[in-house]
C-alpha cells in the first residue's frame with residue numbers, strides 16, 4: 021500500500037488542516053494517510069482531535085484510508101513518552117520519537133553542553149531507546165537517530181546491528197523518515213537484511229511539504245522499503261488491547 025503515515029496538521033505545528041493534508045494525499049495517489057500531530061501529556065485537545073479524525077475516516081471512505089495518530093517524544097531514561105495514557109485508545113498509531121536525549125533525573129542533554137562526553141550521550145540515548153522498545157504505548161520508532169546527528173554522532177559510531185535486532189524482537193515498526201534518512205544509512209540496509217518491518221514516512225508539516233516529499237516516499241516504497249502491513253498491525257494491536 022502506498023501511504024504516508026507521519027504528517028502534521030494545524031492541531032500542532034503543521035500549516036494545513038487534516039482535511040487539506042488528506043486531500044493532498046489523495047491527489048498524490050496514496051492509498052493511506054495518517055495525521056500524527058505532536059502531543060504533550062497536557063494536550064487537552066487530543067480527544068477532539070481523535071474524534072475529528074474518526075469523522076474524516078468516514079468522510080473520505082472509498083477515496084483513501086485515513087489513520088489517526090500522535091507523535092510523542094521520549095521523556096526519560098525509562099522510555100516513558102510525553103503522552104497521557106488516556107490518549108492511547110483514541111488513536112490508531114503512536115509514534116515515539118527522540119526530539120531530545122534524556123538524562124537522569126528528568127533532564128535533557130543540550131548540544132551546547134560541551135562538557136558531556138559523546139559516549140555518555142550515546143549511553144543515555146541507547147538506554148532510553150531500549151526502554152522505549154519495551155513501552156507498550158509505542159507502535160512506531162520515528163527518526164530514532166536524528167537527534168544524535170545534532171551532537172555530531174554518526175550512525176557508524178552506533179551498534180546498528182544490535183539496535184535493529186532489538187527492534188525486531190520488540191515487534192515495533194522502524195520508520196524510514198525521508199526528512200532525516202538517506203538510503204546509504206546502515207540502519208536502512210541492516211533493517212532490510214534482517215526483515216524488520218519498516219515504514220516510509222514524510223513527516224510533512226504542510227501540503228507543500230507533502231508534495232515535495234512524495235517523490236522520496238514513492239521512490240523508497242517502490243524500492244521495497246515499505247514492508248509493514250499496517251491494516252493487520254492495527255487489527256492485531258486492537259485485538260490484544262481488548
Ligand SMILES: [Zn+2]
Pocket residue numbers: 091117119162163
Ligand atoms: Zn519528530
Ligand SMILES: [Zn+2]
Pocket residue numbers: 026028091223
Ligand atoms: Zn513529526
